[in-house]
Structures are given as C-alpha cells and as structure tokens.
Amino acid sequence: MEAKAILKEMAPYRQGMQIDEVKKKFNLTRIVKLASNENPYGYSEKVKAALRKLDLSFEIYPDGHATHLRTATSKKWDIKESEIVFGSGSDELIEIICRTFLHEGLNTVMAAPTFPQYRHHALIEGALVKEVPTIEGNHDLDGMLQAIDENTKVVWLCSPDNPTGTLIPPQAFHQFMENCPTNVVVVLDEAYYEFIDGSLQMDASANIQRYSNLIILRTFSKAYGLAGLRVGYGIANEKITEKINVVRGPFNTSILAQKAASIAIEDDLFIQETVESNEVVKQKFQQFLTSIGWHFYPSQTNFLLVSTPGDADELADYLLENGFIVRSGNLLGYPHTVRITIGTKQDMTQLQQVIKQFQLLLDKEV
The missing domain is CATH 3.90.1150.10 (Aspartate Aminotransferase, domain 1)
Known part of the structure; x- marks a missing residue:
C-alpha cells in the first residue's frame, strides 16, 4: 500500500x-x-502525594476540554481559558499546527539546525521547508525575514533554542514580529521557558494580545519533570486556538496527565x-x-x-x-x-x- x-x-x-x-x-x-x-x-512532591491518593476511572475517556488544567493554566499566566490549547507534549502541538496551516504549495521558515520536528511535520504536510542557517548558534532573524514570501504560512522560532540553548533577546523578538507579515503564523517554542533568566522572560499574555499571529508553545516535560506523562500547551488568540482545536484530537491528553499537570503548575x-x-x-x-x-x-x-x-x-x-x-x-x-x-x-x-x-x-x- x-x-x-x-x-x-x-x-x-x-x-x-x-x-x-x-x-x-x-x-x-x-x-x-x-x-x-x-x-x-x-x-513536585505535591504531585507525588496527590497521585498516591487518586482513584481514577480509567475506563472513562478523559475530559477533552482539560477543564481543571485549563483553569489552572489560565490563572497562572493571566490568559483567557479560550486562549489555551493542550497537546500530548508540545511535540503533538507542532504536528497539529503543521496540519492546521500547511499544505502543498505553501512554505515554512525555520532556523537550521533547530528542533527537527518542525521540519519533519512540515514535510509530511507537503510544504516546502526554507531553512536559514544559524549564526554562532543563534537564529538569523534578518535572514528569516528575508526568506518569507507570499507563500510562507508558518515561521518557527525556538527560544531558547534546541540544541544550542541560546535565547532570542526580547528586543530582537519584538523587532522580528513588527516586521513579520501578519498573515504569517509565528510559533515561539518556549519549551525551556522556566529556565530563562527572569529579566529576559516575556509576558505571554501581553505578547498574544500584541501579535494576533503568534502561537507560544510550552511544556510540562522539562522543568516540571513530567516528560513521561506527555502534556504541553499552546497560547494564542482565540481565532487561532479555534482553528487548532478543530484539528486536535478530542481526547489527546490523559486523565493522569491532566491531573498531574494541574497540580504541578501551582507548585512554584x-x-x-x-x-x-x-x-x-x-x-x-x-x-x-x-x-x-x-x-x-x-x-x-x-x-x-x-x-x-x-x-x-x-x-x-x-x-x-x-x-x-x-x-x-x-x-x-x-x-x-x-x-x-x-x-x-x-x-x-x-x-x-x-x-x-x-x-x-x-x-x-x-
């Protein structure tokens, strides 16, 4: 076949x-x-203590809306519940974003090298991948802007980058966004957000209000230590999350993952x-x-x-x-x-x- x-x-x-x-x-x-x-x-020890006491009904499908986790995430980052989309790790969200926005005839722009799943899923959807070489391990943001054309639909920014660990400074990010066409979706992958120096961390709520074409990705797999449960989330304006939720599977995060993550996000x-x-x-x-x-x-x-x-x-x-x-x-x-x-x-x-x-x-x- x-x-x-x-x-x-x-x-x-x-x-x-x-x-x-x-x-x-x-x-x-x-x-x-x-x-x-x-x-x-x-x-988190709070997660461990809670999981030991749980009596979960695994024969029942999980809450497809991830209600408790959604409320906790909304409260944590001061964003609307409708501005959040959950995935089985941010890996799945990358796949869903590609499926939502990319197809044959379109292209996507990314650094090279960077996290390989951007390229992997874009190619599967038939999109042309335009890779802009990094400069000493840093995204060449000017080069990425120059690579954007009328067929570009998604741009990927990995910050801090994987595998280099380098950060796109906030000022450089804002300059990029101001010059990026608003019909191009920009994905800011912040899988390592919690490790960023506090003075360099950006406000997700403010950024998605300022940039209607921005999707921010975060995960519970790194600092929160829940890699084995596979749960991540995206933050974007409602017009974008509505589209992504059409593509997202109805029960893509498990009961256990939702419960653990909803407790973990509150353990500062x-x-x-x-x-x-x-x-x-x-x-x-x-x-x-x-x-x-x-x-x-x-x-x-x-x-x-x-x-x-x-x-x-x-x-x-x-x-x-x-x-x-x-x-x-x-x-x-x-x-x-x-x-x-x-x-x-x-x-x-x-x-x-x-x-x-x-x-x-x-x-x-x-």
Whole structure:
C-alpha cells in the first residue's frame, strides 16, 4: 500500500539507547541519562502525594476540554481559558499546527539546525521547508525575514533554542514580529521557558494580545519533570486556538496527565528550587569546561551544547561506556559537539572525571 511519497525520503525518530540497554551492554550498575534534558530532580512532591491518593476511572475517556488544567493554566499566566490549547507534549502541538496551516504549495521558515520536528511535520504536510542557517548558534532573524514570501504560512522560532540553548533577546523578538507579515503564523517554542533568566522572560499574555499571529508553545516535560506523562500547551488568540482545536484530537491528553499537570503548575517552589539548582550546577560545569579549554554555547536552559576535540560520536561512545548517556551533535546538525543535560551536583562531578579521562586518552594519542 502506497503512503505519501515524501515518507520514502524520511525516517522515524531515532531515540538513543535506553538505560536498561546500556546497563546490559556495558555491564554497568548505574547509568546517568543526560541526553534528553529531563529534570534530574524528578517532579513536585505535591504531585507525588496527590497521585498516591487518586482513584481514577480509567475506563472513562478523559475530559477533552482539560477543564481543571485549563483553569489552572489560565490563572497562572493571566490568559483567557479560550486562549489555551493542550497537546500530548508540545511535540503533538507542532504536528497539529503543521496540519492546521500547511499544505502543498505553501512554505515554512525555520532556523537550521533547530528542533527537527518542525521540519519533519512540515514535510509530511507537503510544504516546502526554507531553512536559514544559524549564526554562532543563534537564529538569523534578518535572514528569516528575508526568506518569507507570499507563500510562507508558518515561521518557527525556538527560544531558547534546541540544541544550542541560546535565547532570542526580547528586543530582537519584538523587532522580528513588527516586521513579520501578519498573515504569517509565528510559533515561539518556549519549551525551556522556566529556565530563562527572569529579566529576559516575556509576558505571554501581553505578547498574544500584541501579535494576533503568534502561537507560544510550552511544556510540562522539562522543568516540571513530567516528560513521561506527555502534556504541553499552546497560547494564542482565540481565532487561532479555534482553528487548532478543530484539528486536535478530542481526547489527546490523559486523565493522569491532566491531573498531574494541574497540580504541578501551582507548585512554584519546586520550579524555583529546580531552576536555582540547575543554575548552580551549570555554572560549575561551565567553569570546568573553560578550565580544560572546551567551548560551549551560552545557554538559558538545563543543557549545554559543548564543542568536542575530535569526533563527537567518539566522546559520546566513551561516555556511554562509562555510564553517561549524552546526545552526539552529529545527530543534531552540529558536528564536533555533544549536548549534555545538566544533572545533579554528584552526577556532573562524576562526569567531569570521565571527561578528564577521555582527554588524557586524546593527549596520549597525540
């Protein structure tokens, strides 16, 4: 049976080795996963306590409107409930946005490299993908504006960017939006919003009121530590959310995910502690990298994209054999780099020792 022709040129998402696989292959008892930017501190104790007491009726479909979560999210960000759309992670929202706005004959503009799911789903919908190379890991906003033409329907801005961690400064974002045609949908993907320095965080409510063509994406998978439950959300004006909700599946977030997220979004202390711990450990790891002469991109996230001496896969494989799973930049469009999630203080101290061992091996080869 024939599928869409474009699928012959594409491949499924390729995930890295899972913890049990690594343990078995290398005969290890402890693995530290630093490849997917998950929260090493877990998730809110309030969520854990609530989930232990839940008596959920799994035989009943979830609330397709996500009423309780919608109310909590509306209150948190001072936005109307009708200005929110939920997805099974922001990944699904990217797919839904592409299905809503893109088709053959239209094009979409994005940075390159950036989060690959933008390109992936746009191609499936038959749209032409126009990629504008990043400049030192940053979006080339002027170049992206120049790439927009009469057939452009969606522009993707990933800020902080994945995989570099770099931020589009608020002033640059506003300048871009002022110059972007209003008939072009701009998606601002803020998956790592909670990790952004407070002085650089933007007001979602104010931005969607100011820009009628803006969709903001956020997720519970990163700082909130609920990656396994798959729940994210989009913020936009009602005209946009109405269109997206036509395409969205009626029961796309589970009962469990909605309940956990509605509690998590109210636990500001957990987020504060997570962000503060991440920043302290990140700063110390950056100092270590500087001391051994390894470059890294300035990051407003819970990960670093680190330049490596030699081949990225060689370092990633060495770390894997020693119990650390990281993401090779060869898979992300940045050769000679690895993306490393910031783990706990203990994890990152141990990682430094393994990196030192790797560098000693390189020095001996020279």
